[in-house]
Amino acid sequence: MPHGESVRLLEEIRYALDQAAIVAVTDQRGVITYVNDKFCEISKYSRSELLGQDHRIINSGYHSKEFIRGLWHTIARGDIWRGELRNRAKDGSIYWVDTTIVPLLNAERKPRQYLAIRADITQRKAMEQQLTDQAALAQLGEFAAVVAHEVRNPLAGVKGSLQVLRSRPATDPDDRRVIEAMISRLDALNNKVEDILRFARPRSPMLEPVELRPIIVDASASAEAAGNGSCSRIVVPDTAAVVRADREMLRAVLLNLLMNACQAGSSDPIEVLVSQQNGACHIDIADRGAGFGGVDPERLFQAFHTTKKSGTGLGLAIVRRLVSLQGGTVVLLAREGRGAIARVTLPVHHAEV
Amino acid sequence: MMPPSARGKSRIPRDKSPTRVLIVDDEPLVCWSLAAGLRIAGFDAITASSGVEGLALAGRPPHPAVVLLDVRLSHGGRAALLRDLRRAAPACRLLWLTTEAQVPGSRPSDDMRTIRKPFDLAEVVQQVSDAIAGRPEGDVDDIDHTTVLGRAKS
Numbered sequence: 001m002p003h004g005e006s007v008r009l010l011e012e013i014r015y016a017l018d019q020a021a022i023v024a025v026t027d028q029r030g031v032i033t034y035v036n037d038k039f040c041e042i043s044k045y046s047r048s049e050l051l052g053q054d055h056r057i058i059n060s061g062y063h064s065k066e067f068i069r070g071l072w073h074t075i076a077r078g079d080i081w082r083g084e085l086r087n088r089a090k091d092g093s094i095y096w097v098d099t100t101i102v103p104l105l106n107a108e109r110k111p112r113q114y115l116a117i118r119a120d121i122t123q124r125k126a127m128e129q130q131l132t133d134q135a136a137l138a139q140l141g142e143f144a145a146v147v148a149h150e151v152r153n154p155l156a157g158v159k160g161s162l163q164v165l166r167s168r169p170a171t172d173p174d175d176r177r178v179i180e181a182m183i184s185r186l187d188a189l190n191n192k193v194e195d196i197l198r199f200a201r202p203r204s205p206m207l208e209p210v211e212l213r214p215i216i217v218d219a220s221a222s223a224e225a226a227g228n229g230s231c232s233r234i235v236v237p238d239t240a241a242v243v244r245a246d247r248e249m250l251r252a253v254l255l256n257l258l259m260n261a262c263q264a265g266s267s268d269p270i271e272v273l274v275s276q277q278n279g280a281c282h283i284d285i286a287d288r289g290a291g292f293g294g295v296d297p298e299r300l301f302q303a304f305h306t307t308k309k310s311g312t313g314l315g316l317a318i319v320r321r322l323v324s325l326q327g328g329t330v331v332l333l334a335r336e337g338r339g340a341i342a343r344v345t346l347p348v349h350h351a352e353v
Numbered sequence: 354m355m356p357p358s359a360r361g362k363s364r365i366p367r368d369k370s371p372t373r374v375l376i377v378d379d380e381p382l383v384c385w386s387l388a389a390g391l392r393i394a395g396f397d398a399i400t401a402s403s404g405v406e407g408l409a410l411a412g413r414p415p416h417p418a419v420v421l422l423d424v425r426l427s428h429g430g431r432a433a434l435l436r437d438l439r440r441a442a443p444a445c446r447l448l449w450l451t452t453e454a455q456v457p458g459s460r461p462s463d464d465m466r467t468i469r470k471p472f473d474l475a476e477v478v479q480q481v482s483d484a485i486a487g488r489p490e491g492d493v494d495d496i497d498h499t500t501v502l503g504r505a506k507s
Contacts, residue, residue, distance in 0.1 A: 153470060
């Protein structure tokens with residue numbers, strides 16, 4: 001093939017690739033030297049913001065160190081790497097890309113550049129995640145039901161027997177007080193089992209117009225009471241907002257998020273802010289605590305992921321489940337300055353005219 | 354909670370021989386406490402730890418007027434156990450012992466009488482008395498147990 005023709009063919013292949021894929025080139029240290037329009041579009045950065053930057057600009061912090069190290073080992077020795085990557089756009093939104101990284105080698109067969117060809121798989125990953133979550137939650141529900149039975153059966157025997165001993169005329173009054181206390185502890189234990197079941201096997205939501213302010217006041221009072229004086233003050237907004245939600249589920253969600261905010265480790269007041277936008281109502285619970293310490297906040301929603309010494313690691317997973325049952329969303333955001341914001345978004349209730 | 358005057362204790366006539374209640378559950382403390390609680394309330398309570406043992410006791414006079422039966426004991430053969438129980442003690446009323454809000458495999462509309470574990474002894478006495486006195490919660494005989502039980506296994 002004459003030289004001119006092969007150059008034209010290369011040009012055409014590049015044109016076709018740019019139409020089909022998200023393309024970037026970095027130097028051997030990972031500094032971006034080329035991006036195509038599709039890359040700019042999905043990452044929401046302009047070309048000038050990307051060129052000369054480390055590729056980590058789109059890192060979402062989701063993948064483990066081992067995973068990233070494996071990727072680099074592969075391409076640094078001149079091999080092609082294929083996989084799925086979760087990246088973060090300029091506005092903080094997350095996208096998934098099916099990725100092929102091809103090392104371009106120099107005369108010594110060392111990589112001089114890396115060519116990354118990606119395809120947007122965000123939607124597919126979202127659907128996969130939904131299926132995985134549903135399966136995990138269904139399993140959790142079954143597990144909880146079995147545990148509940150295994151706990152309640154002996155609990156019934158112990159509680160019943162204590163009631164019999166309490167009722168015996170010969171029982172010493174002091175002993176009777178101890179038995180009373182034991183029975184009340186057993187009742188509390190049974191209530192906990194009931195709670196776990198309520199969360200792990202939630203009922204269908206009963207959606208109705210719910211006035212936000214009273215429910216925030218109520219949840220705040222409970223959170224402060226649960227904190228036993230260790231919780232900082234909760235500032236409740238003056239709002240007339242009415243959302244479409246399940247009253248009891250919404251209360252459980254707000255209580256959980258407020259208790260998290262209480263435990264965030266700051267004496268500054270916790271602020272609850274309510275705003276409305278395009279038929280959606282945002283409820284922000286904002287603290288001045290330590291934030292997420294570099295952890296991707298999405299990870300905190302995974303069941304059994306916990307950063308606390310005590311707790312089941314179910315709190316935020318349950319919150320997300322209850323919110324999504326009500327047709328809403330919940331995210332954790334870094335707060336300007338310091339701290340975190342938990343944002344619950346629910347549909348606004350529109351009064352029929 | 355029910356008013357104290359409605360408690361089952363007061364409903365047991367003193368001059369007659371006590372009404373027999375059979376408790377079938379594999380948790381010994383459940384059997385012991387239910388039997389003790391019911392005896393205090395004036396019933397004649399007997400216990401069994403398995404369906405087979407329960408059937409044998411139910412068939413012997415005086416037959417129980419009420420049977421408290423753990424739903425898990427029938428091992429999926431709930432229909433057969435019920436049929437045999439009906440044969441052994443045709444007049445007995447049934448109360449299901451269960452850890453769940455309703456008997457597994459049943460619908461709320463089936464209206465099966467249940468005692469939820471963990472229970473309150475005073476309430477159990479009341480439920481047993483109600484079962485003897487009348488059937489305000491629905492008649493257990495009206496339930497199509499084959500449908501209920503057919504689904505219980507799935």
